Amino acid sequence: MGYSVGQVASFAGVTVRTLHHYDGIGLLCPSGRSHAGHRCYDDGDLDRLQQILFYRELGFPLDEVAALLDDPDADPREHLRRQHSLLTARIARLQEMAAAVEQAMEAKKMGINLTPEEKFEVFGDKDPEQYAEEAEQRWGDTAAFAESQRRAAGYTKDDWKRMQDEVADWGARYDALMTDGEQPTGERAMDMAEEHRQHITKWFYECTYEIHTGLGEMYVSDERFRAFYDATREGLAVHLRAAILANAARNS
Numbered sequence: 001m002g003y004s005v006g007q008v009a010s011f012a013g014v015t016v017r018t019l020h021h022y023d024g025i026g027l028l029c030p031s032g033r034s035h036a037g038h039r040c041y042d043d044g045d046l047d048r049l050q051q052i053l054f055y056r057e058l059g060f061p062l063d064e065v066a067a068l069l070d071d072p073d074a075d076p077r078e079h080l081r082r083q084h085s086l087l088t089a090r091i092a093r094l095q096e097m098a099a100a101v102e103q104a105m106e107a108k109k110m111g112i113n114l115t116p117e118e119k120f121e122v123f124g125d126k127d128p129e130q131y132a133e134e135a136e137q138r139w140g141d142t143a144a145f146a147e148s149q150r151r152a153a154g155y156t157k158d159d160w161k162r163m164q165d166e167v168a169d170w171g172a173r174y175d176a177l178m179t180d181g182e183q184p185t186g187e188r189a190m191d192m193a194e195e196h197r198q199h200i201t202k203w204f205y206e207c208t209y210e211i212h213t214g215l216g217e218m219y220v221s222d223e224r225f226r227a228f229y230d231a232t233r234e235g236l237a238v239h240l241r242a243a244i245l246a247n248a249a250r251n252s
Contacts, residue, residue, distance in 0.1 A: 002032055002040035012049055017179060027066050028052060054083045058090065059227075061234055147205040163203055170195060171232040174240070178233055184242030190250055193243040209248040216244035 009016045022028035023039065028049055030039040041049075048069060055065040155163075174192050182188050193212075200207035200215075207215075219225045219237045229237035 002030075002034070002042055003046070004034070005030070005039045005041070008041050008046065008049065011046070012053060014053070017176075021179065022049075022052065025062065025066075027062060027069075051083075058083065058086050143205075151204060166199060170199065171236075174236060175233045178236065178239060184239050185246045189239070189243040190247040193240065193247040194251075196240070196244070197247070209251055212244055213248050216241035 003011070005016050005019050009019055019028065019039075023030065028045065030041045031045055032040040032042065034040050051069055052065055055068065056062075060068070170192070177188050177192060184190075197207050197209070197212045200212070219229055220241050226237040229240060
């Protein structure tokens, strides 16, 4: 018995677009087709998808996942042992981070106008104050930092949620843009980069094109920012940096 792409997407908690992408790059090709010609996955395909999602959760890029799974000498049990070891290490690290977040919330708010409970509700396991001290050291004497702090101090829980929704919507549309093969110098990509710049201006400070190009470089050079953008889609940070540069040149 085979499973349709929609059924598999529902089982695994991924999008149909993701499965189509995996098929397109040869990472997970359905073993059969229905009488109507639609993709049809079998149990072996589901096992492979589970392995893919394990490795993706652990931060492996897709090309490395493919190399691991396609190794003819690999033992399926070895995959599970490796993943168990990596997950155990991650759990220990997340527990340390959770303890640090709790300690930070007991300390000071750094301008975020939310209760500890609201912070967890809005940001989940990501602490909005995590890099606050570093940000103050790097940009504390700038007008942009002062303006950002002033605005953030007045935001409510609903404001932060609305901001996050805008970020999520932008990320989904940028993912679709890359799926369509749009180049960073294309009009759609540059328009999305401009929307990104205006989002910063709307919520935090006046983001000039010069500032925006500097941010684009940081999104690639700083592994934390790169991981944030690449969590939406592998390679998004690099693509966005190029789109930001093209947009700045377009508006110079």
